[in-house]
Amino acid sequence: MSATGMNRREFIKKTAATGLVLAGTATLAGCGLGSGGESIKWSEEADIVIIGSGFAGLAAALEATEAGAKVKIIEKMPTPGGNSIINGGDMAAAGSKMQAEMGIEDSPELMLEDMLKAGLYLNHPEKVKLVAERSVEALEWVMNYVGTKFVTVNYHGGHSVPRTHQAETGSGGDIVRPMLDKLKEKGIEVETNRKMVRLIQNEEGRVIGVEVLDKYKFGQEDSGTPVFIKAKKAVILAAGGFSQDLQMRMIHDPKLTDKLDSTNHLGATGEVLRAAMKIGAMDVQLDWIQLGPWASPDEKGFGYVPHFCERLVGYAPMINPKTGKRFINETGNRKVRADAILEIGEPVIHVADEYAARKQVIPSSFEGGLRNGSIKQFDTLEQVAEHYNIPLQPFLEEIQRWNSIVEKGQDDDFGCMIFPDAKPMTTGPFYAARLWPKVHHCMGGLVTNTQCQVINQDFEPIKGLYAAGEITGGVHGAVRLGGCAVTDCIVNGRIAGQEAAKEEAWS
Amino acid sequence: MSRLSFSRKTVLIAAVLVVVIGAASAAVLLKASENPSFCATCHVIRPYYESWLGGDLQVARHAEADVKCLDCHHQSIPEKIHEGIAFVTGNYEKPLKERDFSREQCLECHWEDWEQTVAATDFEMSNPHDSHLGEIECHLCHKMHRESQVYCAQCHDFEWFETLDKSWKIADGI
Known part of the structure; x- marks a missing residue:
């Protein structure tokens, strides 16, 4: 280790950068003129500069590259993939071959209806329709072009039918990694540790490039050196939501304090969204921030319990530990469930018997939860009550009542969907997990049209600026249904890449 | 005239000597730089050297396998010269930032x-x-x-x- 050597290296880098800038001014179409008349010295260029390397950014990169455009992908974190590479790998698609093989009847119309209903009809109709209509095409693209293997179709609360196609290992990495490999084959690597800080426009307001901090280190906000990258055709914003941006999320929903954990990766902050707003982009529904009602306070991040809870809705009841009674439709959407838990004010208990738990929960998640203690095993229901301090008699009566509901196949108390193969809970061992919501998804974001162009405050597209994925709003309205984020990102990421590639280069 | 030519000769010999001594000392310094204790002559490097000498950190395990500073810190000759100048002038980064290797x-x-x-x-x-x-x-x-x-x-x-x-x-x- 040598201080002076490092200085030397930095000196060389700076000299090289200056050299590039000088060369750039000579060969890369000279200085650009920013909107304020400032002179920009470009040191790098591409046809399309993509900010973010999750599903949407990578789908855009693949499509733009296929269309012949030269692409750069900018990622501020040290690893690519954002939330997508840590996501649960469930992709919603309506009317797929896999659904047909499993005897599930579905249609894009039904998916659209479910998304609108959950979204309280705040969804932008043409955007949500596009996602539902192209869901199967997007799934097939991921299967056939990207090469991801899907193994089963799962049910998520708020959908009418099982619709989410589960990737092989139950991780979004199953989709992201082959996308990264495919881009690598085409000579494109995600440029990590580079943070976009500003969009640059010319005098007519066209987006012509970005300012990034090169060699930025997440968490060290004074790190990195400014570099200007020219985007000859377009910039595509695919930088995700702001669930981990405490200041920003509390402005839009003051209830989302630091008392609530988040399932997101640490870099899920809102500066790129705000950079677009600084140049006049329109935003929509930023205060609709989703909490994951299936999360556990007994483990970090996303964890294993969501796979336990979400597979068991419609098979096992959720209990308010204060009363020993059920309190919500377990198959309801994320919003109604999270709100109900927060109203109770303490974690609730999801309890299942051996039959349902073994049948429904994927073994790796079950085992993982048991090992980290977020899922617990009990021989009797009495032990469950004792452990969670639930009043015993009302609890046992409620389990009896649940069993009769299951036998009837209909829940007149809360309207929970009871699955045909659900059985009454009679014999142990029993398994239980505590549930407490975590900040999960930002439904709101930038307003985009069906070509994924970002719309400004005068309702016009901002020339040269596109956006896709969680950074946008409108697709999901008030509440996003499980599995619909992947579909949104793939459908709109692909469109953004295709449309941006069609742009005429400004230089 | 002769005094002048003598003086020219002297200057020439002196110049040659300076170059030879300079080159020789540069060679000695470069050779010496292969020894980690040489790096530790710069006080900001000393803690890094000490963590190499022994202790719980991974660098000490590398030392046990006979891995020395320059085996990872691949400094070129111009970089070393620059370091030497920085050492003399005191113009280096304080405190040192963490370096990432690929x-x-x-x-x-x-x-x-x-x-x-x-x-x-x-x-x-x-x-x-x-x-x-x-x-x-x-x-x-x-x-x-x-x-x-x-x-x-x-x-x-x-x-x-x-x-x-x-x-x-x-x-x-x-």
């Missing part, structure tokens, strides 16, 4: 044991060298002159964290 550089030596490493960390619930994140930079976890940190610990809490040796810092998240 996965490719680590694998220059570790490619032979890479497969064994992957196999050795195939724990029941997870494998940090074969995870959903794909191939990530080694330095995100493995640090040399400071405590290593498990990148997975941002979101996970695996049992094997408990079995890590003293070169690791196990805290909540990173």
Whole structure:
């Protein structure tokens, strides 16, 4: 280790950068003129500069590259993939071959209806329709072009039918990694540790490039050196939501304090969204921030319990530990469930018997939860009550009542969907997990049209600026249904890449 | 006239001597720089040298395998000259920032044991060298002159964290 050597290296880098800038001014179409008349010295260029390397950014990169455009992908974190590479790998698609093989009847119309209903009809109709209509095409693209293997179709609360196609290992990495490999084959690597800080426009307001901090280190906000990258055709914003941006999320929903954990990766902050707003982009529904009602306070991040809870809705009841009674439709959407838990004010208990738990929960998640203690095993229901301090008699009566509901196949108390193969809970061992919501998804974001162009405050597209994925709003309205984020990102990421590639280069 | 030519000769000889002595001392310095204790003559480098000499950190394990400063810090001759000037003028970064080395550089030596490493960390619930994140930079976890940190610990809490040796810092998240 040598201080002076490092200085030397930095000196060389700076000299090289200056050299590039000088060369750039000579060969890369000279200085650009920013909107304020400032002179920009470009040191790098591409046809399309993509900010973010999750599903949407990578789908855009693949499509733009296929269309012949030269692409750069900018990622501020040290690893690519954002939330997508840590996501649960469930992709919603309506009317797929896999659904047909499993005897599930579905249609894009039904998916659209479910998304609108959950979204309280705040969804932008043409955007949500596009996602539902192209869901199967997007799934097939991921299967056939990207090469991801899907193994089963799962049910998520708020959908009418099982619709989410589960990737092989139950991780979004199953989709992201082959996308990264495919881009690598085409000579494109995600440029990590580079943070976009500003969009640059010319005098007519066209987006012509970005300012990034090169060699930025997440968490060290004074790190990195400014570099200007020219985007000859377009910039595509695919930088995700702001669930981990405490200041920003509390402005839009003051209830989302630091008392609530988040399932997101640490870099899920809102500066790129705000950079677009600084140049006049329109935003929509930023205060609709989703909490994951299936999360556990007994483990970090996303964890294993969501796979336990979400597979068991419609098979096992959720209990308010204060009363020993059920309190919500377990198959309801994320919003109604999270709100109900927060109203109770303490974690609730999801309890299942051996039959349902073994049948429904994927073994790796079950085992993982048991090992980290977020899922617990009990021989009797009495032990469950004792452990969670639930009043015993009302609890046992409620389990009896649940069993009769299951036998009837209909829940007149809360309207929970009871699955045909659900059985009454009679014999142990029993398994239980505590549930407490975590900040999960930002439904709101930038307003985009069906070509994924970002719309400004005068309702016009901002020339040269596109956006896709969680950074946008409108697709999901008030509440996003499980599995619909992947579909949104793939459908709109692909469109953004295709449309941006069609742009005429400004230089 | 003769005085003048004598003086010219003297200047010439002196110049040659300066060049020869300069080159010789440069050669000696460059040779000396291969010895880690040479690096420690600069006081800001001393702590890094000491962590190499012994202790719990990974750099000391590298020292046991006879890996020296320049085996990782691949400084070129111009860089070394620049360091020398910086040393004399005091014009260097204070305090030193953490340096990142590429996965490719680590694998220059570790490619032979890479497969064994992957196999050795195939724990029941997870494998940090074969995870959903794909191939990530080694330095995100493995640090040399400071405590290593498990990148997975941002979101996970695996049992094997408990079995890590003293070169690791196990805290909540990173």
